[in-house]
Amino acid sequence: MTDNLAQLSDAGVSIWLDDVSRRRLTTGNLAGLVRDKHVVGVTSNPTIFAKALAEAADYDDQVRELAARGASLDAAVKEITTTDIRNACDLFRDVWQATNGVDGRVSIEVDPRLAHETDKTVAEALDLWKTVDRPNLLVKIPATEAGLPAITRTLAEGVSVNVTLIFSVERYRAVMEAFVAGLEQAKANGHDVSTLVSVASFFVSRVDTEVDKRLEAIGTDEALSLRGKAAVANARLAYAAFEEVFAGPRWAALAADGARPQRPLWASTGVKNPDYSPTLYVDELVVADTVNTMPEATLDAVAEHSQLRGDTVTGTSTEAQAVFDKLGEAGVDIADVFVVLENEGVEKFEKSWEELLESVSGQLKAATSAGS
Template sequence: MSTNPLAALSDAGVSIWLDDLSRERLNTGNLAELIAGKHVTGVTTNPTIFAAALAKGAAYDEQVRELVARGADTDTAVREITTSDVRHACDLFRDIYTATDGVDGRVSIEVDPRLAHDTEGTVAEALDLAKAVDRPNLLVKIPATLEGLPAITKVLAEGISVNVTLIFSVERYRHVMEAFIAGLEQAKANGHDVRSIHSVASFFVSRVDAEVDKRLDALDSPAATELRGKAAIANAVLAYAAYEETFKGERWEALAAEGAHAQRPLWASTGVKDPNYSDTRYVDQLVVAGTVNTMPEKTLHAVADHGKIEGDTVTGRAAQAQEVFDGLAEVGIDLDDVFITLETEGVQKFEKSGAELLETVTGQLNQAKG
């Protein structure tokens, strides 16, 4: 095992992706440096990331002025600004994409947050984004809401690779994997080469501990305190067990025989929210081959500096994870309600971040108009 934690993580079979993108990163060569020196093999984005990028510096000024000159409205401007950055990033990762046969070198772009509960709108938006970016290493992000599930299937059926986001519970994750397999089956029936279709399932981690710990603290008992900080890792371990269980058997083997790639688990929300916890815990404790960990730059550098990568920390630990869940139930934590709360809040944050991006771009356009 390498003494370089990021190299060790990569050697363990975990793809390291950066949860951030900006025109400044692209123009200054920062992203290229992270690819070369920090083992970064992909990028995830969201509207909050783009709003933050637009709010600082002058990297977008020229494009904003050009959009104003053309009379572009806010929605058009958002689409052109974000797809320009994603297209540029896709080109930067193209060599990795080729070298890994399409597994890595991926860049994600999210569908309009206003469509989180609109199946057909999500499908149309995903198809439009894929056409606008026009790069084979694009992943279109679709939320795992109940309305998002059939959209996932329909988009995959069109031969488009998908990053499924906002997954909190193992139950919903099983539905996501079913939507993925159904999508590949339909893609095959539609004449698409399933070998070219890839997907990741973004399972949110730190937010689970944040919500469960808050409820445990309210109970104010030794048994509850003992369970602090254990829910998120246990949830991810159980998710991985569900992944192992799903991608076997006749139905999957029929697709695998055609060269289909399993939908990889992606650990998202891996920046630590409680300062009492190690800032690398959602990386160190989620090491298993064939997964992705997308992390903010702060976490990436923390892992590089003092991460403790000690081999597979996930496989075969489902029984221990279930014991944690059983213990949470015994002290009175309603996990079903936890996951409903997290999804509801996740969609609200999703929509809020989209509104912030629209507001930021509107301000940029107005400023350029003088």
């Protein structure tokens, strides 16, 4: 069952699970995935927490305790989510130590309602870092226009960052610039840059979902022949940009002080179109110095029937650019695709956060009524 996952790991792809919950932590499920399926990290987001809180009674004891001491809704949500993240950090501590801090990482996202507010994002990122109080934490900050300076300022304070909601190579280059500037400022502030780790979460499947919809609306044979190709091509172009930036002279100065490159992380790798192979966004994005964060269904699919064939990314940028040239010729407005995806991404996480607040609010009220 684990041969494919071992092969993927040996190719330099760090396997992270795109899910965390109290049930996974308390039942030993997550520990089992670390032991048996080469999982070396975890990512979370508002949608994951909203689902966990709505579906399980695992949080009831903590909710009752929070209700008994009159915790506010925002304080309760923060305490519930950071408890899971802190416990996950502890579970991955051995992996973190064994990989010299490269893996064993656990991510928690700032309140998505702050996605367009730089100062508040920085303040919350620093607060989450202090609250969780674990060296293997990554604080997730969205790659919005307001998020870019927040990335730099958070890193400058010595806080490791997972940059999320990246869709275009252009924005990814801005993220790498924000990362490098953040490390330069961290160094100037007296921080040891060798301890700072960052990943750039480049979203994959959502690109195909949006582009395929537009190709089907165009409806020509040429357009239809391009379905299912945009996402992989986009990610491959991102990796070429990663190679370029982290081979440059500006980076060399930081590397001399032990700084580590900001690895690309392939996010949203669960396939949305049932006509595509469930392992499409794994098999086609195998390359060293990357992370693939998968939902468990994708993890299982890779373990069972992935067709891995070594590095499928290095040297593919010309071919990938040709796909984008053809998309433009077919009538797809690529720039608009990325704007729509970023806006939708922020909106989806905001909606999930509201659902999380609503769920905890209901549970707090029920606990208060039961205790009165």
